[in-house]
Amino acid sequence: MTVEIVHGDSLAVAQGLPDAAFTLVYLDPPFNTGRARTRTSATAPRLGDRATQTGFRGAGYARLREDLRVYDDRFDDYWDFLEPRLREAWRVLAADGTLYLHLDYREAHYAKVLLDALFGRDCFLNEIVWAYDYGAKTKRRWPTKHDTILVYVKDPARYWFDSDAVDREPYMAPGLVTAEKAERGKLPTDVWWHTIVPTTGAERTGYPTQKPEGIVRRMVQASSRPGDRVLDLFAGSGTTGAVASRLGRHATLVDDNPEAIAVMRRRLPDALVTLPG
Template identity: 55%
Template sequence: MNRIIRQENLAALRKLPSASVPLIYIDPPFNTGVRQKRTRIRAVRDVTGDRTGFGGHRYRTEILKTAPTYIDIFDDYLGFLRPRLLEAHRLLTPTGSLFFHIDPREVHYCKVLLDEIFTTPGVSGRDCFQNEIIWAYDYGARPTKRWPAKHDNILWYTKDPKLYTFNLEGTDRIPYMAPGLVGATKAARGKTPTDVWWHTIVSPTGKEKTGYPTQKPLGILERIIRVHSNPGDTVLDFFAGSGTAGVAAARNGREYILIDQNPEAVKLMRKRLKVVSPLKVVSP
């Protein structure tokens, strides 16, 4: 049964059986040093409104309920991650994969930590590292004193450096950058992605937007799940937030376990997931 577990994630992870999860995706706090929050708004047509929209029409901004928030500040960030990543390694099946989503400020420290955790007798953690995927997007502010930071890093590690799930035929295809160089047939089919994934953020005004801070696009999670798991497999996300990993799993015939201690996040996940799959919510 698909599950949402409302509990502190380390305690919840320790209750799960070893070698039971083929795919783990996590998008932990990035240690940004600030409170992560998003305020949800609605634009209503009003000739005296405070903003101008398409066609020059005026709109009035109405503030809706504030989305869930969390403090993204850690005195010892790696100390916070280490026991949780140790549990993740324990939970992976022999052919399982971990996808660790982080930003450029912390990625190099986290990679060294993961190299250590994935090192076991006879297996080098550095060999278990398969890819660093760059998720590139183009939205938001543009500072004038440095190049704008418009990408995240996703580290892919496998329990076994040689035996793992990789169904490339399951991926979506993307347009060629120079379609005239490859011919009409290839251009129409598109190509498989590389380790740089150009994908827009969740649109601030689109149907996918939940208002949850740091929500990641469904397209990113679906690509990971289709290629790195098989139908019927279980996907685990223990920093579940808005539940995008669960939605992606359910839409592609996978099971899911989502863990989060924030009651507002659990409420949001239940709302999103009840329309795509049966589920139960477990509290400690």
């Protein structure tokens, strides 16, 4: 299976990809942690200017975005960055395809509301909670130990989902089920208990935002078939490519960070690499 690594801006690269080419699109964008971000749009509409900003669902989306801006002025900067990339991800998604958007608690609630308006609530499939128990803890509040993965399908009547292909996990109370069921394990729910990449783990690359293969594997197993094409617009350490190729899928990995490209080239030595210029 082919893996292509593309060094470039995710929006520019996505705009050059063909329509409906990918069965699965995974986006793990930079989280809006309060760091300064350069605005990608200097002409965002002001409150009341309903006509200048519309989404796939028209004025309803525009109004929601304007209303959310009132509550959090930092949100608009982040959405200016993320929204056009989501539009392109939706365009290149096949009719039976699935989009996974991986966020943390700072943006997940805003994103859910806007994605419902942008793509339609009928296209919403799941909110996956990835829970882990590692890293620094605070005693001033409940420690934050989860990410959110929002799942949307291009066509609710046609999307591909293969529960039989997904790795199973142990029952939390195996004594409450038959021995046969306990032996087989259960299908994961929308809460995934999975450790982060261990410091000394074999898959660790040293890339700071690396996601564990076990998390990405479930998405690829459930929402694509062998021979399908998978796209990751914020590829980072290349986990999506490593998983997809091992499962017999083609993968296109995009990142504009030279460090990420270097890590992916080491991790995926047989990948095709497209460099700037």
